Amino acid sequence: MHVQPRIAVLVVLAVGMTAVPLVAHHSVPGTFNVEKTVTIKGTISKIDWINPHIYIYVDVKDRAGAVTTWKIETLPTNHMRRAGVTKDEIWQESRTGEVTVHMYPAHLNKTAGFLLRLTFPEGHFMHLYGEESEITR
């Protein structure tokens, strides 16, 4: 089922996201710039479904055709499991083209970030962290 972007936005608004950061000793703000959202488009080349955190690798092509692989960190595996999100679902849903990734950029690594939202080629998405306003800012 294809979800129109307008509906998708309403979904986010409807649930009234009041997300709080995960309890962290090495906090998200300590590693990522939570004041900024970076958006990239590319193809998912690899998913590491490991603890303590999952990594999704996204290959981004520039105008000259050069590929840069971004390393996108996201939730722990048991959070994903409880949410009903599987590695296979992310992998299969991303096979038809480019995904769009909204993320907090890492402070140090210029091609790394913490995933806020992963939007699949067909328009539906997984909003895994942060608030709706952080996507549109």
Place this chain on the structure above:
Amino acid sequence: MTRHPSRLGVFFAGVLSLGVAAWLAVAVIDAAPQGTGGGAAAAAAKPTPRTADGHPDLSGMWYRRLAGPVTKRVGKSIVIVNDAPPVEGAGNRYNPGTPKYKPQFLARIKDLKDDQINVDPAFHCGPPGVPRIGPPQRIVQTPRELVIMYDDLNGNFFRLIPIDGRKHRTGIEPSAHGDSVGRWEGDTLVIEVRNLLEDTWLGDNGLFHTADVKVTERLTRQGDTLKWEAIVEDPEVLQEPWKVTPRIMPLMANAEIEEAAFCEDRGTADRATGDYHGNVR
């Protein structure tokens, strides 16, 4: 970034009306998992199941995550909301609290904290230890023992806790989760933990302990909720026993513990360039 505790009022109204305000005063009530309905308050109002010997039956899968995930799906889109209902006085996320160390150890704590990305054993996929591993996740109770299983970020861990009068074992090596013995005090199971490995920490940010540390946990089932309390005694380094912020967890219906995913220690160099490791126990 402003965060709004939007469901606070509704949450407390429901809890108080069911007469479990006393529990609220002392413990953090965890978010009810999806599908259980009614949250912790309604769960506490249910009858407490008992085993043949009359003790409360602590068996079950207990929801111990304070911070979500609460999942909303519409069509093929999904939104994960990491917003457990905030609890007054506890902020909107679980905070185990901090032990009071003797002044002469504060510099060491700071050093460990500052270098935790390198020296925190749990940050490198090591076992978290007690009480850092947090409250029980899956319990199997028999007349002889309590089995606690954990699906932790760092792997699957278990503890076997005799509850039939056996004493602490002697002549065994210390271990990350120690040697535990349980006894009933009324309807509360009191677990004494000894022989903990000195390498583990009590919590994030450099909270070291000695080999002589003693941890006492208390488990109390009320209906379909389980209260977990823990007190840490380590007089050589602590000014006073540390009372960890208690947790109350609802029973998870239709859920079972799973094998943890592989924990990969990617090394400090990798982390220093862009990794985040959150303690979501």
